[in-house]
Amino acid sequence: MDRAAVFDVDGTLVDTNHLHVATWWEAFRQAGHRVPMHAIHRSVGLGSTDLIAHLLGEDRDTEQDARLSAAHTALYAQYFDRLPAFADAGRLLRRLHEDGWTVVLATSASGPELSALRRAIDADDAIAATASSDDVEEGKPAPEPVQHALDLVGVPKERAVFVGDTVWDMRAGRRAGVRCVGLLCGGIPRADLQEAGADTVYDDPAHLLASLKDSPLA
Template identity: 45%
Template sequence: MARLRGVLFDVDGTLVDSTYFHTLAWWHGFRRFGHDVRMNEIHRRVGMGGQKIVEHLLGPERDASEDQEILDTHAAVFSTFWPHLRAFDGARALLRQCKSAGLTVVLASSARQQDLEVLRAVIGADKAIDAATSSADAKESKPAPDILIAALEAGGLDASEVVFVGDAVWDVDAASAIGIPTVGLASGGYSAAELEDAGAVEVFPAPRELLDKFASSEIGRRLGG
């Protein structure tokens, strides 16, 4: 495996504590059209693209003419939570640590551009970020690897020389599809066991713990290799 040159980061649930806000926003979107979808079921799909969330939770027999309005409702409700978004402890410092180690840092986000701008402001580490993607950069959402392919292109990187940091099994699936190892963070609600079973090479509770063990992590080991 090539020496590490870059790190790709998921954002929602990985760097910013937003997963449960997304869950609630989706719940409102479904309820608007009378769909009684349990929040725990919604949470298990957060990390997928919006259209895939609707398809998986409502199924093929749904009235697909409602899809776009459900998506729009999710977006509108989520925007009301923008003032409450917070970066996880250690997230900002972790990005800066990667940058100071000489790594290219890319936010491999599939968030809408409007949301991404808010998320970046919440993180507050733009000087450590070399590139970022949004939903407009991928034809297929996770677990398809399109957004990671776009992130590699944005950072001028190859899959063999990066590590991906993400919080959902869909992140691990997407990265595995193109041969990128994933360092999992349990900060989005998936357990360490679930992330390891999906194929994460290691799992930390949250950004702070990864930062504290940076030198011995997959990132640190690859840097020294």
């Protein structure tokens, strides 16, 4: 029976979380909002509308959401041609593919941003499918992104592992009923990932690759 390794992308396979922090901070600043960078960092991993609601509150002027999101996208797009993958990110996906895992991406990115992330990872030959924000009604921490990723490849939750770097990833994976692996390279503390549902935590893709035989992806 097939088994699926589902991966978040930003902060998990590609070193982009702090780029998102800086560009969201600037988008908020341009719109007249003073939002601390540490608060933005803790919100990275949410979809754009959920991130804005998390930081500005439900009583905000929601008509401004689209402009904020567009500003962030425009600012972040400046980095599309040089997004840095973490060391061994592509090797990790290829190794899992060679070991019989079906590799799926589950990300809030879409369109040109998703294409830029896939170019950075440079492992398309190992990726069976991608569930993007365009494919679901609710983003993480709802389980829908992970569930949709598994539906794309026809693998049951009992045969899946989800790898991510934020508490939103771990909560989404837990709610989807899959085992969760946390990575520290997104900047979220180990204890927070474990509290949110991580079965085990590694430093980064290179650490997970070196530890595969003792991991949930053995």
